[in-house]
Amino acid sequence: MNDSLPIVLENTDAPIDACWRRIGVSGDRSCPELVPYIHCRNCPVLARAASTFFDRNAPEGYLESWRAILEEPEIPTDSDALSVLIFRLGREWMSLPTATLVEITTLRRLHRVPHRTSTILEGLVNIRGQLQLCFSLHGLLELESKPPVYQAPQQPVVDADFQALPSARLLVVDRSGQHGAERWVFAVDEVAGVQRVARSAMRAVPSTVSHAGARSTLNLFDFQEQTVGILDPARIFEGLRDLISS
Amino acid sequence: MQLLTFTVAGQPYAIESRAVIEVLPLVQARPLSCMPDYVRGIFTYRGHLVPMIDLGRRLADHTLAERLSTRIMVVELRPLHLALQSDRAPTVRLGLIAENVISICSAEDADTSFPAMQLPDALFLGKILRINGQTVQLLIIEHLLAPALLAGLFPAAAEVPLS
Numbered sequence: 001m002n003d004s005l006p007i008v009l010e011n012t013d014a015p016i017d018a019c020w021r022r023i024g025v026s027g028d029r030s031c032p033e034l035v036p037y038i039h040c041r042n043c044p045v046l047a048r049a050a051s052t053f054f055d056r057n058a059p060e061g062y063l064e065s066w067r068a069i070l071e072e073p074e075i076p077t078d079s080d081a082l083s084v085l086i087f088r089l090g091r092e093w094m095s096l097p098t099a100t101l102v103e104i105t106t107l108r109r110l111h112r113v114p115h116r117t118s119t120i121l122e123g124l125v126n127i128r129g130q131l132q133l134c135f136s137l138h139g140l141l142e143l144e145s146k147p148p149v150y151q152a153p154q155q156p157v158v159d160a161d162f163q164a165l166p167s168a169r170l171l172v173v174d175r176s177g178q179h180g181a182e183r184w185v186f187a188v189d190e191v192a193g194v195q196r197v198a199r200s201a202m203r204a205v206p207s208t209v210s211h212a213g214a215r216s217t218l219n220l221f222d223f224q225e226q227t228v229g230i231l232d233p234a235r236i237f238e239g240l241r242d243l244i245s246s
Numbered sequence: 247m248q249l250l251t252f253t254v255a256g257q258p259y260a261i262e263s264r265a266v267i268e269v270l271p272l273v274q275a276r277p278l279s280c281m282p283d284y285v286r287g288i289f290t291y292r293g294h295l296v297p298m299i300d301l302g303r304r305l306a307d308h309t310l311a312e313r314l315s316t317r318i319m320v321v322e323l324r325p326l327h328l329a330l331q332s333d334r335a336p337t338v339r340l341g342l343i344a345e346n347v348i349s350i351c352s353a354e355d356a357d358t359s360f361p362a363m364q365l366p367d368a369l370f371l372g373k374i375l376r377i378n379g380q381t382v383q384l385l386i387i388e389h390l391l392a393p394a395l396l397a398g399l400f401p402a403a404a405e406v407p408l409s
Contacts, residue, residue, distance in 0.1 A: 054315035054348050058271060067273045073293030 016049045080199045086192040086228055087171065089138050090145025092213070093228040096173065098194055100233045103127070103172040107150040107187060110134060120243055122147070125185050127172055133244070134170075137186040140239055141213035147187040167191075175237050184240060197221045202230070247353040250319060251382060252344035254301050255308040258382045259344065260351070260375075261321065265387055267339070269347055270318040282395065289341060291320055297399055298341040299390060304370075310345055317347040323387050327397045338400045340387070351377050362386075 020040040023031040037043045084095035085104075105127065112123040119139040124131040136147045148168035167190040174183045202219035216236060217229040249260035250269070275287030275298040284303035288295050298318065302308040310316050318341040325338055356375035362384075363371050372384030391399070 051315075051348055054313065054346075056314055057312060058314055063271055063273050066271050067290070070270070070273060070290050070292060 016052065018049070020046055081196040082199070082202075082230070083194060083196050084228075084230055085171075085194050086223055087169075087188040088190040088192070089141070089147075089188060090143050092143060093192070093223070093226045094137075094141075094213075094217075095195070095228050095230050096171075096233060096236075097230070100173045100175060101171065102174045102183065104191055105170045105172065107148060107166070107168050107170055109150050109152070118243075120240075122187075125170065127170075127185060132172065132183055132185045134185040134187070135240060135243070137188070137236075140236065141216060143213065145189075148189055149187075173233070173236075175233060182237060182240075184237075192223070195223060197230070205229070248350055249353055249382070249384070250347070250350050252301075252319070252347040254310075254344050255306040257306075258380050259301070259305070259385055260382045261319065261342070261385050261387055263350055265321045265323060267320045267322055270320060270341075271314065272312065272316050272318060272343060275341075285391075285395075286343065289318075291339065291341065294339070296320065296339045296341050298343060301342055301344040301385075304390065310343060313345065315348050316343065316345045318343050319347060321387050325396050325400055326388065327393065328400065340390070342387070342390070351382075353377070 019027075019031065020043075021027050023029070024034065024040040024043075024046075026040075033043055033045070034040075040046045083098045085098050085101055086093060086095045088094075108125055110123045110125055111131070113121070117123055120135055122134045122136050125134040126132075138145055138147045148166075168187060169191050170185050170187055171191075172183065172185050174181060176182075202221050205214050205217050205220060213229070216231050216239070218232045219230045220227050221230065222228070248263040250263045250266050251258055251260045253259065270291075273289055275289040277287040278285060278297075284300045286298040286300040286303075289298050290296075300310065302310040320339055320341050322337045322339050324336075328336060328338075353375060356377050358376045360374040362373045365371060369389035370386050372386045374381060374383045376382075
């Protein structure tokens with residue numbers, strides 16, 4: 001929206017008329033320009049006033065501090081890293097490449113599908129007004145633990161600030177392959193966050209481990225003294241495809 | 247094509263933003279002897295030494311104002327003499343200083359343009375575009391330094407101060 005911002009600054013010492021405080025969003029909002037621009041931050045008058053900020057001498061010590069910053073060597077960006085979302089299933093920490101992730105949301109009511117609900121396929125869940133298939137990653141990986149279950153609040157929360165938020169979340173994952181977009185939802189016990197993992201920090205899965213979880217795991221890495229498995233999204237989606245086609 | 251705009255002696259100029267790594271405040275440079283006046287010196291950029299080119303001196307006999315908006319544009323380019331030596335020529339960095347380095351614009355917004363001039367002494371002068379009521383001249387950063395000077399500053403691929 002800076003299409004009217006001049007490249008050449010008019011060198012004026014005239015005091016800035018802070019119209020945004022008078023008639024703009026910080027004022028009484030009577031400015032007629034608010035109709036096309038909606039907010040003062042889109043208005044060229046504010047942009048011009050903001051650009052005059054640069055039209056002065058550097059504050060004392062500013063250039064010296066920048067000289068010190070530029071002395072620091074460049075940290076090479078690790079382009080060979082994989083960004084993953086780390087979450088917990090029962091006692092195990094797992095992760096999925098963030099590229100497959102669509103959304104993290106709170107637990108919600110599950111609609112069971114008669115005769116189709118199994119240890120893996122849990123049912124349907126309403127995500128932004130659309131019913132999505134919900135599966136149990138615990139079940140798919142043959143873990144001992146069970147996925148967290150939504151419980152309706154017994155009574156209205158009086159003081160939400162002092163309520164410890166339950167850590168369980170629903171993750172929405174997506175894959176667009178040759179069969180069109182597939183979207184699945186599953187519950188996790190806790191989400192730890194997104195982490196970039198360098199390829200050099202990844203370890204192979206020990207070949208002696210052969211349960212379903214290990215077969216779906218690409219690599220292992222250490223995160224805060226925990227060993228985290230990176231799940232192979234392709235394997236997970238294949239497993240789910242077999243599940244609904246059978 | 248996005249352009250980083252700036253002014254020299256009140257006239258708008260622009261370079262392709264694709265070549266720009268970072269825009270910095272005008273830090274001090276160590277002067278270099280036996281250099282044309284538009285080479286202001288050499289400064290430390292993230293642990294590397296990078297030559298600083300004064301566009302005020304290069305484009306006009308103009309002394310740049312010491313304002314916050316007078317900033318260093320750190321650009322990356324592939325000098326022609328190194329490109330001739332090998333296909334995977336390394337890039338080199340220059341710090342270009344000019345006034346009012348505060349905005350970018352899009353070359354697609356240009357109403358009309360004037361083709362680049364082919365002046366043997368000023369090959370860096372590129373196309374002139376009319377954007378939002380301002381007449382902006384593009385600079386071709388590969389030609390900003392005379393070939394002999396560029397080859398002198400960055401002699402051979404192996405000695406380029408970049409890995």
